[in-house]
Amino acid sequence: MKSINKMTQAELAAYVQSHLQEKGITVVLSGGACVSIYTANKYISADIDLIDVYSVARNKIKTAMEEIGFNEKNRYFVHPDTKHIVEFPPGPLSVGEESVTQIREIKLATGILRVISPTDCVKDRLAAYYFWNDQQCLAQALLVAKHNRINLADIKRWSQASGNNKGFGIFLEKYSGNKRSR
Amino acid sequence: MLRPLLGSKGSENVLIFMVARDEGYAREISQFFGMDISTVQNQLDKLELGSILVSLTKGRTRIYTFNPRYPFLEELKQLLEKALSFYPEEEREKLVMNRRRPRRRGKVL
Numbered sequence: 001m002k003s004i005n006k007m008t009q010a011e012l013a014a015y016v017q018s019h020l021q022e023k024g025i026t027v028v029l030s031g032g033a034c035v036s037i038y039t040a041n042k043y044i045s046a047d048i049d050l051i052d053v054y055s056v057a058r059n060k061i062k063t064a065m066e067e068i069g070f071n072e073k074n075r076y077f078v079h080p081d082t083k084h085i086v087e088f089p090p091g092p093l094s095v096g097e098e099s100v101t102q103i104r105e106i107k108l109a110t111g112i113l114r115v116i117s118p119t120d121c122v123k124d125r126l127a128a129y130y131f132w133n134d135q136q137c138l139a140q141a142l143l144v145a146k147h148n149r150i151n152l153a154d155i156k157r158w159s160q161a162s163g164n165n166k167g168f169g170i171f172l173e174k175y176s177g178n179k180r181s182r
Numbered sequence: 183m184l185r186p187l188l189g190s191k192g193s194e195n196v197l198i199f200m201v202a203r204d205e206g207y208a209r210e211i212s213q214f215f216g217m218d219i220s221t222v223q224n225q226l227d228k229l230e231l232g233s234i235l236v237s238l239t240k241g242r243t244r245i246y247t248f249n250p251r252y253p254f255l256e257e258l259k260q261l262l263e264k265a266l267s268f269y270p271e272e273e274r275e276k277l278v279m280n281r282r283r284p285r286r287r288g289k290v291l
Contacts, residue, residue: 075231090231090233096253097253097256131251132250
């Protein structure tokens, strides 16, 4: 097994997830780290957001994390051998008002990485763009869409269901522009 | 009113304030309800940790709003709005009828 200081972000996430799973704690990777993974690090995030799918007791997570050398600092878990910080946002696993049902499992040397799909990753980023007009998240959604096979029809349906036709139109225009310029 | 469900009066006050005004910060919520500011801050922290609220700093003030990505937001707001409709009229008006339009700096009332 690699030492923590040599693990990539995805390997570290898989290592933590696998350890927690052994303790009966189910977590799924979401947030900026997914963008890093799906864009081959074109976007870098130091955070590892592991959604605590069934909202287990915080103390149970804390004990399990301490077993692998992480300590809780404010709301985050840090390890002396890595710059990555791990957070456990509470479940349910969702994008906007919809629950996420498709989980990808990627086998890595350090464990099994359980991560939301590229389509849900795009929705997750677009949600921040729609709600807060966050241009960084729009750029991240476009990056993920560019580097992965996504279900555009589902993203359109989801956007329309949450009343974000205009935002989706802007995303689609930029996405189509990217595809043409490839 | 929602205390048995939410677990504390402080939690109810914070959420009712949010649904009435869309946003708030610890000091104004504590002053409105006559609560200790640390109690309000604890409730805000708890609700933010639970992804029900999010916060942004403006100047030196941390402003809280509902998290638009919270999957039960619509249902939660409906519940809070209904609870608010059962509040005494005077308190409800004080919550809802606050000035939101701009006022030029230095303007005498």
